[in-house]
Amino acid sequence: MLSASEYFWRMIRLAVTVALMSACRTSQDEYVPWNSDMYGPSYGKPPQxxxxxxxxxxxHNxxxxxxxxxxxxxxxxxxxxxxxxxxxVPLVYKNCHPGTQVFLCSLFAPVCLERPIYPCRWLCExxxxxxxxxxxxxxxxxxxMLTCDKFPQGDVCIAMTQPNATEASKPTGYSPICPPCDHEMKTDAMLEHMCASEFAFKAKIREVKRENMDRKVILQKRKKMxxxxxxxxxDMKTLVLYLKNGADCPCQQLDNLGNQYLIMGRKVxxxxxxxxxxxxxxxxxxFKKAVKKLKTHKCPAFENVFK
Structure with a gap:
């Protein structure tokens, strides 16, 4: 028996194949090769x-x-x-949209068809x-590299849910918790946060203030790097951190200023x-497992992607 995911992708392949056969039915002379600007980048060799x-x-899954x-x-x-x-990978695990993995994999690992099929513009948006x-x-x-304007609107394209999907389409387990505060004691989450950070230290928090749509986190002087x-x-003496767009989302860690915290950040x-x-x-x-791995864990190179 096919899993729901396997069935879903089999149906996509069937629908796309039928649509492509329809689009190419006029004559063989009208077939547009892979390296046409209409269908994306020019390759030095044909895709395999x-x-x-x-x-x-x-x-992979x-x-x-x-x-x-x-x-x-x-x-x-x-x-x-x-x-x-x-x-x-960490973004997919954050469950920010149910179509995130489908959208990304349609580009990073496109399904094998006669012509490249891009994600629908509305899915990207x-x-x-x-x-x-x-x-x-x-x-x-x-x-x-993921500017949505470059993807097709009405042509054959990869989709997942209807364009008018509502808030009800959010996946089970979706959480409004501020992203840096999420899954506090999960080793993988701690390592993901570390990989998105430039620095990390142990410290107490003196005060938390709201500043526009952010939260301003003022630290106590003693810090262990x-x-x-x-x-x-x-920088360390005057360091103030901002929880970006975090004025209203829950962050339990910032509600109790009596604890010591592992705090991570980056300059933007x-x-x-x-x-x-x-x-x-x-x-x-x-926690002990994550702290032990902090210095040796190999992180993905975000700077090569997000620019």
Whole structure:
């Protein structure tokens, strides 16, 4: 029996194939080759159908087993695909939109068909609008390579739900918690926050204030550095962090100022953003495991993707 995901992608492939046969029915002379500007980037070699490897975490479980390489983002080698795609795995786990994985994998690991099929523009816009607030909380903009205007509106394209999908389409487990405060004692979440950060330290919080749509986090003077990044001693003395767009979302950690916290952040423009906050609790196995891995964990290269 097919799983729901396998059935879904089988139906997509069937529908797209039928539509393509219809579009190409006039004559063989009208067939548009892969390297046409109408259908995306020009490749140095024709795309090949290859197995999706297990360590391509973003798309290994997406519902089909093979992909085109080069892909629709002009990544020519599997090593490049893996490196670029790994930066997006945490976003899928944040559940910011139910179509996030389908949208990203239609580009990073496109399904094997006779012609490249891009995601629908409205799907891109829905994922962008749902996920941008979470990305901005960590100081990352929506990247230029995913500008939605470049994707088709009415042509054959990859979709997931209806364009007029409502709030009810949000996945089970969707949480309004401020992204840097989410899943406090999960090792994977702590490591993801660390990877989105330039510095990390142990400290107490003196005061939290609302400033426009952000929350301003004022720290106590004593801090134990775990990851210095580009912070100077002068920066450390006057360091103030901002929870971006976090004025109204829940953050339990900021409600109790008596605890010690593992605090992470990164500098964006002239502000230092709070990208992760976790209670300093050595009785937690998850916490001890995460802290132990902080210095050796290999992070994806976000800077190569989000620009």
């Amino acid at each position: 159908c290859v197995d999706i490897p297990e360590d391509l975490r973003l798309c 997406v519902g089909y087993n093979q992909m085109l390489l080069p892909n629709l983002l002009e990544h020519e080698t599997m090593a490049e695909v893996k490196q670029q795609a790994s930066s997006w 829905a994922v962008r609008d749902g996920c941008t607030p979470i990305m901005e909380a960590f100081g990352f903009p929506w990247p230029e 775990l990851k210095e990044g580009n912070l100077s001693k002068k 423009d002239k502000q230092h953003l709070l990208t992760g906050i976790h209670k300093w609790d050595k009785s937690s196995k998850e």
